[in-house]
Amino acid sequence: MLRIGPLTPATNLLLAPIAGYCDLAFRTICREFGGLGLACTDLLSPQGLLRGTATSLDLAKTNDFDKPIGMQLYGADPEIMAQGARWAVEHGATVVDINMGCPVDKVTKKDGGSKLMTDLSRAVAIAKRVREELEKCPVSAEEWARRVNGSSAFVESHAPIAHNECRMPNAECRASGTITIPLTCKMRLCWHTSDFESGQACSPHLARMLADVGVAMVTVHGRTTEMKFSGVVQHAGIARVVEEVGGTIPVIGNGDVRTPEDARVMIAKTGCDGVMIGRGALAAPWLFRNTWALLSRGEHVPPPPEAEQLATIRRYFDLMRTQRDDRYAIYQINRRISWFAKNLQRPLPGGKMESVKPFKEAIRLARHADEVLDALERFGRGELRGAVAMAEAEDAA
Ligand SMILES: Cc1cc2nc3c(=O)[nH]c(=O)nc-3n(C[C@H](O)[C@H](O)[C@H](O)COP(=O)(O)O)c2cc1C
Structure with missing residues (x-):
C-alpha cells in the first residue's frame, strides 16, 4: 500500500503531469476507467496563479470528482513557491508537488525544473520553505476527507471549481485543522548523462535530503536532463534512489510504461513503491485500470471494445x-x-x-x-x- 504522508491512495498508480495534455477532462476519463491512485495537474507557474492569469487558472482547474489531486509548481524562488503552495492548498490540492525534472529551456533558464538538480541546496531550500508554508495552512479532517475521496461518481453538476472560489474551510475550521497537505517532488536522475554513467547521479542524495526536510514522496523519471525524452529509461538509476532512501519515503518509478507488463517490470527491477504513467495513458486512458488488474489480481484485461x-x-x-x-x-x-x-x-x-x-x-x-x-x-x-x-x-x- 502506497502512503504519501497522510494520504493512502486506492492504488499505487499515478498519472504523470504532461503539459498541455493532462487537463481536467483527460484526468476525468482516466479516473472513470478506474485504477488511478493519484493524478497531477500539469506544471503551474506560482506567479501566474497568484496574479490570477487565465492560463494558469485554467491549468489548475479541478473539481470534486478529480480527487485526490496533486498540483505541481515550478520555479526557483523559495518564497514564491511557498506562496504558490498556499494558493494550491486554498484551491483544492490534495498534494503539492515541486517540479525538479522539466528539461525545457523556458523553465531551466529561470533555474527551475531540472536545473534544480544542478543546485541541490536551492532545491532543498525550496522544499523546506514550501513544507513550512504547508504546515502553516493545514486543512480540517472533514476537508481532507473531501480531498482524498472526492465524490465517487462524476455528476455533470461537478463544474470546475470557480477561479476565485477559495476551498479553504472557514477560519474556525482552520484553527482546528489537523492535516498538513503533503509535499512531493518529481525529478530526473541528474543533469549530465556522463554523471549517471560514472555512478555520480545526484538523485539518490537529493531524494534523501528532501526526505529529511519533510518531503513525503519522490518520483524519479529514469532519464537524465540531457536525454530529454530519448534513449532508454534507466531502471538502475531509479533503483539507486530506492536503495538510498531505504524506505523512509516512497519512491515512484516513471518512464516508458506503455503496458501493464511494463509497470510490473518497473517495480520488479527498481523496487519502487508505485508507478507513474504519462504518454502511455494518452493513447489508452484505461491503462491504469488494466495495470491495476495485473498488479493486484494477476489479471490480463483486454482494451475496451x-x-x-x-x-x-x-x-x-x-x-x-x-x-x-x-x-x-x-x-x-x-x-x-x-x-x-x-x-x-x-x-x-x-x-x-x-x-x-x-x-x-x-x-x-x-x-x-x-x-x-x-x-x-x-x-x-x-x-x-x-x-x-x-x-x-x-x-x-
Ligand atoms: C509533452 C510533455 C510534457 C510534459 N510536461 C511535464 C510537466 O508539466 N511536469 C512534469 O513533471 N513532467 C512533465 N513531463 C514529463 C512526464 O511527466 C514524464 O516524466 C515523462 O513523459 C516520462 O514518462 P512517460 O514515458 O510515462 O511519458 C512532460 C512530458 C512530455 C512528453
Missing part, C-alpha cells in the same frame, strides 16, 4: 467543451486523435489492416464541434475507414 473507445473519445470531447470551450476542445481532439486512433485499427483478412486515416482526416479538418461529432458518428457506423497493407498501417500509426 471499439464502441467503448469511441464513446470515450466522445466523452472526452464533451467534457472539454463544458469545462473549457469549443475552441479548446477542437484544438485538443485534433492534436490527440492519432493517439486515440492507434487502438482503433483492426486487422482485416488477407494481411491487411483497417485504415483509420479518413477518420483522422475528418477530425483534423473539423472547424466546428458538430463536425467532430459527425465524424465520430460516421466512424461508429462503419464509415471513414479504408484498408491498407499491414506495414503501411503501422507506419501511419
